[in-house]
Amino acid sequence: MPQIDPFSDRTRSFDSPCTRHFPITPQDDVDLAIRPRVLKALSEGTVSIRDAAGTVLSYPVTTGELLQFSAVGVEATGTTATVVGWL
Template sequence: MPQTDPFADMSRSLTSPATEHFSIAPADGVDLPVRPRVLRVVSSGDLAMRDCEGQVITYAVYAGETLQFSAVGVESTGTTATVVGWL
C-alpha cells in the first residue's frame, strides 16, 4: 500500500521535522557539502564544530543528542564522536 503524506501540501519551516539525513565525515577546514539544520549524535565523544565565522569549538557530546546548530564544518582534529546531519 503506498504511503500517504497528509502534510504534503504544507510548507516546511524551521520548526518542522527534518525529512532528510546524511552522513558526515569530519575533515579539517572543509565545508560540509550541505549545511545541516541540526546535528544528531550517533556515538558519544568530542565534536569539533566550525561556525560561519570560522571559529571551531569542541564539545563533549552524547549518543542520542540532537544539537540545534547548523554547522559549516566538522573538523577531524578533536572529533571522536560520530554525527549525522538532518535537513
C-alpha cells in the same frame, strides 16, 4: 501500497521536523557539502564544529544528543564522536 503524507500540502518551516539525514565525515577546514539544520550524535565523544565565521569549538556529546546548530564544517581534529546531519 503508496505512502500517504497528510502534510504534503503544507509549507515546511524551520520548526518543522527534519525529513532528510546524511552521514558526516569530519575533515579539517572543509565545508560540508550540505549544511545541516541539526547534528545528531550517534556515539559518545567530542565533536568539533566550525561556524560561519570560521570559529571552531569542541562540544562533549552523548549518544543520541542533538546539537541545534547549523555547522559549516565538522573538523577531524578534536572529533571523536560519530555524527550525522539532519535537514
